[in-house]
Amino acid sequence: MWKWLNSYADPERSYKLAGTFLPWFVCLAIALIGVGTTWGLLFAPMDYQQGDSFRIIYIHVPAASMSMAAYMGMATASFIGIVWQIKAADWAAASIAPIGAVITFIALFTGAAWGKPMWGTWWVWDARLTSELVLLFLYLGVIALYASFEDKVLAARAAGILAIVGVINIPIIKYSVDWWSSLHQPATIKITEKSTMTGDMLYPLLINIVGFGMMIGAITLVRFRAEVLARNGMRPWVRELATQEVSK
Amino acid sequence: MQFDSMSDFLNMGGYAFYVWLAYGVTFSSLAILIISSARRKRKVLTEIASKQAREEKLKESRGKKQ
Secondary structure, three states: OHHHHHHOOOHHHHHHHHHHHHHHHHHHHHHHHHHHHHHHHHHOOOEOOOEHHHHHHHHHHHHHHHHHHHHHHHHHHHHHHHHHOOHHHHHHHHHHHHHHHHHHHHHHHHHHHHHHHHHOOOOOOOHHHHHHHHHHHHHHHHHHHHHOOOOHHHHHHHHHHHHHHHHHHHHHHHHHHHHOOOOOOOOOOOOOOOOOOOHHHHHHHHHHHHHHHHHHHHHHHHHHHHHHHHHOOOOHHHHHHHHHHHHO | OOOOOHHHHHHHHHOHHHHHHHHHHHHHHHHHHHHHHHHHHHHHHHHHHHHHHHHHHHHHHHHHHO
16 A cells, blocks of 8 residues: 555655546535525525624635645644655645635634624634634744745655644644634534534535535645646656646 | 525624624635745755756856867
8 A cells, every 4th residue: 555655655656646636625615615605695594683793604614614624734744744755744734835825814814803893893812713823823834934944855744843832722723712712602513413504504615515525635736736747847758747837 | 594685694693793703804814825836846946947947057167168
């Protein structure tokens, strides 16, 4: 199995494999986010307490949950890269970081735009909001570390260690609303018991969560392909692609 | 459909500013991310090609001296 797995760590194969998966991710992401957002904005019933302001949920929750999922993906890739010295995993981690930062920014921003009409303030220094802000800084730290070394093997190791250590923040974000009293409401979607949300509201939300996941996957593949090319500029197959690109 | 008219939809039950601010910032920041990501491949390949051209030039000039 190791031999089979390792063959996918070959840059040219992983580049081509990413290219094969890309259109599927793109189509699924566009379809799911299109359906989820339209459903959420137009057809989901109004919240009896929050009125139409609750419709921010259809981007806020997907962004927030995927900001954590993307972080776990990045940290896992970094771990694989450091432990088994698989460079493709390092490149994947470096591709996820900027996407995660944007998604975390979206989670924070939509949260603020929702907090203002509901809580009366854009921002409070409470556990959930602060730990999500720390997540943004972790992403920015990983990006900065990866960018600050000329030698990308060293850069990936430094950024990877930060990414792995930063995993401690993920359970803190997840359970912050249970551990400390917070302005932020506890989770509405529950995996083990019945969700405290009606189906008409819940389904578009679930669709958008999966859609955001697919979108992050698609952008990761796009960035991963560029990263593979950038790190393998000396290889003949990349040089051939470069010559074709310029002569176009 | 939860809204009676287009203006009713745009009004978002009085929360128009916050809802459209959230959606606007989300989709514009995603658009910037997607466009910059999509352009990376071309940028990387042009850089590699120009580096390649530089190397070939160096090789040529070295060949002339000998």
